[in-house]
Amino acid sequence: MAITKKVEIGENMIKCIATDMDGTLLNSMQQISKENKEAILKAQEQGVEVVVATGRSYQEARYVLDEAGLKCPVICVNGAEVRSIDGEIVSSTPVDKQTARKVAAALQEQDVYFEVYTNKGTYSLDIEKAVTILVDIILSANPELSREDVTYAAGSRVRDGLVHQIKDYEILFSEDEYTICKLLAFSANEEKLNLLSETLHELGDLAIASSGHENLEITHIRAQKGIALEAFVNSRGIELSEAMAVGDSFNDVSMLERVGRAVAMGNAAYEIKAICDVVTDTNDEHGVAKAILEVL
Numbered sequence: 605m606a607i608t609k610k611v612e613i614g615e616n617m618i619k620c621i622a623t624d625m626d627g628t629l630l631n632s633m634q635q636i637s638k639e640n641k642e643a644i645l646k647a648q649e650q651g652v653e654v655v656v657a658t659g660r661s662y663q664e665a666r667y668v669l670d671e672a673g674l675k676c677p678v679i680c681v682n683g684a685e686v687r688s689i690d691g692e693i694v695s696s697t698p699v700d701k702q703t704a705r706k707v708a709a710a711l712q713e714q715d716v717y718f719e720v721y722t723n724k725g726t727y728s729l730d731i732e733k734a735v736t737i738l739v740d741i742i743l744s745a746n747p748e749l750s751r752e753d754v755t756y757a758a759g760s761r762v763r764d765g766l767v768h769q770i771k772d773y774e775i776l777f778s779e780d781e782y783t784i785c786k787l788l789a790f791s792a793n794e795e796k797l798n799l800l801s802e803t804l805h806e807l808g809d810l811a812i813a814s815s816g817h818e819n820l821e822i823t824h825i826r827a828q829k830g831i832a833l834e835a836f837v838n839s840r841g842i843e844l845s846e847a848m849a850v851g852d853s854f855n856d857v858s859m860l861e862r863v864g865r866a867v868a869m870g871n872a873a874y875e876i877k878a879i880c881d882v883v884t885d886t887n888d889e890h891g892v893a894k895a896i897l898e899v900l
Contacts, residue, residue: 618899620837620847621647622679622829622859623892625658625665626815627852628869631888632746634757636672643893644674650900653840655679657829659815659855661785662687663725664766681721682813682855683832684785684823695835696723697827698783703808705777707787707822710803714796719767720776721786726761727770734767735759737790741818787822794818813855821855830858850895852876852887867895 623629631637644654657679658665665678677694678687686694699707704720711718717737720727728734738758743749761767776782791797797820801812809825837847845864849856852872860866860880868877870886877883882898885891 617846618652618848618865619842620653620655620840621896621899622655622657622833622836622847622849622863624829624851624853624856625656625660625668627871627887628850628856629656629887629892630668632742632749633753634668634742634760636668636674637890637893639890639893641672641674643890643896644676647896647900648676652900653677653837653842655833655836657683657833657849657851657856657859659786659788659813659821661721661726661766662691664761666691667760667764667766677836679829679832679836681785682811682821682823682827683829684721684827685723686832686836693723695832696783696785697824697832698723698785699787699810699822699824699827700808701777701784703810704784704787705774706807707804707810708773708777710800710807711787711789714800716789716791716796716800718787718789720773720784721788722776723783723785724781725765726767727773727776728767729770729773731762731767731769735762740792741790741816744818785823785827789820789822790818792818813857815853815855828858829856830860830862833859834862848895848899850884850892865899 647654655677659682662680665680675689677689684697688694735758739755742754811823811825811828813821844862847863848865849859849863850867852869866880867882867884868880869891884895
C-alpha cells in the first residue's frame, strides 16, 4: 500500500527533499534501489535540492551513494556534520571530549557495546562484534533473509575500511586530530537502554536519539537532523515549508516535525507514522521513490 494520507501539494512547492538512509533510502540489503536512484536523479534534474540525512558517518554514507552513482550533500551523524556535495565539511557540532569520556564510562560500566564516530570515520574496540550486531539487527527486522547474505553485506563495513579497530577509545578522546561526532550504543536489553538514556541526559548537553529499539545515538544537543536541515535550507534560500523529509525512526523526528511535508516509510514505527502527513511504501518497495514522484 502506498500513500495513505494525501496532502495537497502546490505547483513547485517542494524545493528540498531530505531522506534518511537506513530503513528508508536503503533496502534491507543496505543498497539504494534503481527506482530510488532514478527518482532522486529526476528531482535533481528538476532543480530540487536532495540531501541525505543519516546517522551514518560521512564515510559510510558516501560509500553507499558512490555505489549507486549518486552525488548530493549529506547531513551525517544525525547532524553532527554537514558535508557539501564534494565532501567538504560545511559545519561540525561535536561532543565535548570530557563529556564523551563520561558517556563511554557509563556505557562500559553497563557492559554495553558501542562505537565512536569521528571526523575520521568510525571506530570499534571489537570489529567482529560490530558485524555480528549489525547482522542480528537486520535479521530481526527481516527474518526471511539469508544470514549468509546479510553477514557478507554487513562485513563490507570492515572490508572497505569503514569501521576501524582501535585498542582504546582514549586515543580518540585525547588526540587533537579527532573530533567526536557520536557514540552509538547497542543492546538487546531495551530496559537497560532506557535506564542508560536517563543517566546520559544528566552528563551534559546531549541529544539521545534512536534509529531502532536496540540502540542509542548520543550526540551534542545541537546535533540533530532537524536543526541541521533547517540551517541547510536557510543557506539555500528555501523555507522549511518548501521541504519534504522522509524517515522511518526516532532519530528522524526532529526533521519530520519541522518540514512542510513529512513522509513516514511503510516500515516505520507507528509513532513515526502518527506524526507524519503521508505514509509511503516500505524500504523494500522503493517507498522513497514513490514519495519523491508524488511531489514532482
